[in-house]
Amino acid sequence: MSLTEHEIEHLREHIEHYPEKRAGAIYCLYYVQDKYGYIPRASLDEVSELTDLSPTQLDELITFYTLLRRRPVGRRLIRICDSISCYTRGSEQVLAAAKEASGVEFGQISKDGAVTVLPSICLGLCDRAPAGLVDDSEDLGELTPEKIRDLICSYAAETLDSKSGGGQQILAVLKDQQ
Amino acid sequence: MEKVLSRNFHHAQPLDLATYRAGGGYDSLQSIFGRDREEMVNELRASGLRGCGGAGFSTGLKWSFLAKDAPRPVYLVINLDESEPGSCKDRQVLYRDPHTIVEGVLASAYIIGADKAFVFVRGEYKVGAAKLEKAVQEARDAGLLGDNILGSGFSLDIDVHLSAGRYICGEETALLNALEGYRANPRSKPPFPAVKGLWGQPTIVNNMETVCHVPSIMHKGAQWFQGQGQNGGSGTHLFQVSGPVKNPGVFELPMGVTARELIYDHAGGLLDGRKLIAFQPGGSSTPFMTPDQLDTPMHFDAVAKIGSRLGTGGVIIMDDTICPLKYTRNLIEFYARESCGFCTPCRDGLPYLVHLFDKFELGTATAADHQTILELCGLIGPNTHCALAPGAVMPVQSALQLFDDEFKKHIAAKGCSYSPVAATASQAAAGAGVQGGHH
Ligand SMILES: Cc1cc2nc3c(=O)[nH]c(=O)nc-3n(C[C@H](O)[C@H](O)[C@H](O)COP(=O)(O)O)c2cc1C
Ligand code: SF4
Ligand code: FES
Ligand code: FES
Numbered sequence: 001m002s003l004t005e006h007e008i009e010h011l012r013e014h015i016e017h018y019p020e021k022r023a024g025a026i027y028c029l030y031y032v033q034d035k036y037g038y039i040p041r042a043s044l045d046e047v048s049e050l051t052d053l054s055p056t057q058l059d060e061l062i063t064f065y066t067l068l069r070r071r072p073v074g075r076r077l078i079r080i081c082d083s084i085s086c087y088t089r090g091s092e093q094v095l096a097a098a099k100e101a102s103g104v105e106f107g108q109i110s111k112d113g114a115v116t117v118l119p120s121i122c123l124g125l126c127d128r129a130p131a132g133l134v135d136d137s138e139d140l141g142e143l144t145p146e147k148i149r150d151l152i153c154s155y156a157a158e159t160l161d162s163k164s165g166g167g168q169q170i171l172a173v174l175k176d177q178q
Numbered sequence: 179m180e181k182v183l184s185r186n187f188h189h190a191q192p193l194d195l196a197t198y199r200a201g202g203g204y205d206s207l208q209s210i211f212g213r214d215r216e217e218m219v220n221e222l223r224a225s226g227l228r229g230c231g232g233a234g235f236s237t238g239l240k241w242s243f244l245a246k247d248a249p250r251p252v253y254l255v256i257n258l259d260e261s262e263p264g265s266c267k268d269r270q271v272l273y274r275d276p277h278t279i280v281e282g283v284l285a286s287a288y289i290i291g292a293d294k295a296f297v298f299v300r301g302e303y304k305v306g307a308a309k310l311e312k313a314v315q316e317a318r319d320a321g322l323l324g325d326n327i328l329g330s331g332f333s334l335d336i337d338v339h340l341s342a343g344r345y346i347c348g349e350e351t352a353l354l355n356a357l358e359g360y361r362a363n364p365r366s367k368p369p370f371p372a373v374k375g376l377w378g379q380p381t382i383v384n385n386m387e388t389v390c391h392v393p394s395i396m397h398k399g400a401q402w403f404q405g406q407g408q409n410g411g412s413g414t415h416l417f418q419v420s421g422p423v424k425n426p427g428v429f430e431l432p433m434g435v436t437a438r439e440l441i442y443d444h445a446g447g448l449l450d451g452r453k454l455i456a457f458q459p460g461g462s463s464t465p466f467m468t469p470d471q472l473d474t475p476m477h478f479d480a481v482a483k484i485g486s487r488l489g490t491g492g493v494i495i496m497d498d499t500i501c502p503l504k505y506t507r508n509l510i511e512f513y514a515r516e517s518c519g520f521c522t523p524c525r526d527g528l529p530y531l532v533h534l535f536d537k538f539e540l541g542t543a544t545a546a547d548h549q550t551i552l553e554l555c556g557l558i559g560p561n562t563h564c565a566l567a568p569g570a571v572m573p574v575q576s577a578l579q580l581f582d583d584e585f586k587k588h589i590a591a592k593g594c595s596y597s598p599v600a601a602t603a604s605q606a607a608a609g610a611g612v613q614g615g616h617h
Contacts, residue, residue, distance in 0.1 A: 017337070019377050020359070020377065021359075022358065023357065023358050025359040026339075026342050026356075051359070053359075060361060061342075061359070061360075061361065064344065064362065065301075065341075065342035065343050065344055065362075066342070066343035066344055067301040067302070067343035068342050068343075083263035083264075083462070083508070083512050084263045084264060084462050084494055084505070084509055084512070085420035085426075085494055087505075087508045087599060088421040088422055088495065088496070088497070088500055088599065089422065089602050090599055090601025092598065092599055093598075093600075093601040094601060121261060121263070121345055121512060121515070121516060122261055122262065122263040122265070122512075123302055124260050124265065124266045124269040124302065124303065125266060126264050126266045126418065126426070127426045127427045128426070129420055129421070129426065130601070133302060136301065136302060136304050137304055144601055
């Protein structure tokens with residue numbers, strides 16, 4: 001697990017347009033997280049070298065900022081808003097349904113590797129409450145317990161189809177519930 | 179009323195530079211480049227434009243704090259961290275018309291004489307940040323950004339920074355720390371950012387919507403802007419209505435539209451069979467307003483006059499199916515979780531408030547607990563390092579006053595008589611988005 005020379009050059013270039021190197025830390029951490037799905041230990045050393053921050057100082061940032069993570073998540077990361085606008089429209093039930101469909105606690109990876117569900121603060125989608133966000137890029141709006149169950153089911157099927165395999169277990173769990 | 183921020187929202191996709199310019203985009207620069215800076219700041223003060231990030235501070239006045247001989251470089255930082263529950267306005271402009279942001283930043287940077295601008299975008303708006311980055315690149319390619327823009331002698335580049343989560347990043351000095359690559363703990367004020375901000379340099383921090391109003395004010399004049407408002411308000415604002423209403427959404431309306439018009443005419447009123455109990459006028463940190471205050475004009479002074487705050491103009495509805503205590507507990511839980519941990523009253527006080535509210539739900543609360551909530555709010559509010567915790571306790575204090583009998587009922591009945599919150603996803607088509615003034 002290491003960055004290519006080309007990638008390191010790209011990161012170095014990005015860092016250079018700030019007066020201080022550490023300002024580029026979040027960009028670098030995002031970069032490795034996008035590459036591996038999380039920030040592995042080896043990458044900390046690489047980013048450390050680029051930014052002149054120690055691995056501990058980088059960990060200080062990672063543990064503060066919620067979108068950065070040191071551990072892998074499922075193939076799909078589903079955030080579901082639990083703040084007030086969504087709460088008044090039943091986010092509690094959406095979250096409960098999502099947890100049940102994933103078969104594990106919030107933040108853990110479902111047994112088939114398909115999903116990780118996380119409660120989230122307001123996503124700026126209050127007009128579409130209850131709202132969610134997949135992989136920090138696809139919006140979910142007007143959620144219901146049924147909708148979120150179907151979505152997780154489709155991610156399970158997608159995982160089953162993909163080379164990474166798995167999926168049977170979650171499908172069995174979902175069948176059990178019906 | 180003329181739509182300004184949402185004027186291009188009827189297009190299915192964000193406009194590319196050519197189409198944006200064909201519709202008059204960037205024309206404002208003709209009224210700005212070459213004009214005396216102080217005169218423009220004065221015009222801005224006269225227009226009545228106030229910060230749209232929540233505090234409602236006069237934008238022209240803030241800009242006048244920048245010393246004329248301020249040491250270079252001077253920075254302009256745009257706050258696009260929008261995370262206050264109930265607020266979803268900046269996102270609409272980011273995702274649907276990013277050139278409006280580029281034009282607003284460019285116009286504002288020229289007026290304050292900034293050397294560089296940063297747009298600080300919350301991580302959850304990653305897709306929007308990419309759209310903005312694309313617009314910035316188009317502007318660079320067309321010579322609207324870069325060195326000696328349109329031969330004006332003015333040079334500027336815009337850096338789009340994608341943040342990585344946490345509500346506290348929206349507090350302006352915490353934001354500066356985040357941008358510099360530190361944990362987002364707020365800084366002590368003074369020194370204010372205008373004196374010592376990003377990397378110790380003079381810095382103006384503004385909400386995204388605020389700077390997006392600047393081009394049309396300069397192009398059409400302060401008087402025109404004032405005329406856009408109603409009932410004592412100036413300009414338009416992107417109001418938001420969320421919660422149990424028929425047509426939740428983002429609406430560009432005159433500043434000063436009444437809460438009644440906003441909630442009933444534009445947001446369609448409450449869901450069938452629901453009754454309005456209270457509402458927060460401007461995001462989750464604003465004190466409750468009640469149905470008898472529906473005719474209040476939604477502008478900063480009128481809302482402040484009745485003891486609340488216009489905040490972000492994001493209205494959140496509390497109806498008769500939700501327990502007011504449960505509603506309030508949800509608000510505090512947000513602030514408790516989002517506390518940056520820097521100071522004790524906030525870090526320890528807010529979770530303790532959540533704990534006390536839990537006792538009401540579980541039926542173990544006593545009159546002493548009720549009293550403790552009251553006292554705790556008074557202790558937290560004035561004793562914290564930044565405005566997060568005061569914002570957290572304001573709606574709690576408001577709930578204590580408004581729902582005093584509910585607190586007592588929960589104590590007497592040893593628990594809560596309300597049902598859990600029902601799931602009521604709106605039937606509205608996905609992406610209904612921003613709706614205009616009159617329809
Ligand atoms: C806890 C906290 C969170 C804030 N979040 C935001 C935010 O997300 N966006 C924003 O524009 N202002 C936010 N503000 C207000 C900013 O500190 C600042 O006042 C604002 O960006 C100034 O811009 P304006 O004058 O244009 O409103 C927040 C303030 C506090 C105390
Ligand atoms: S009030 Fe809360 S958010 Fe603000 S500095 Fe103190 S701990 Fe941090
Ligand atoms: S409260 Fe859920 S998206 Fe804003
Ligand atoms: S306190 Fe929990 S529902 Fe009333």
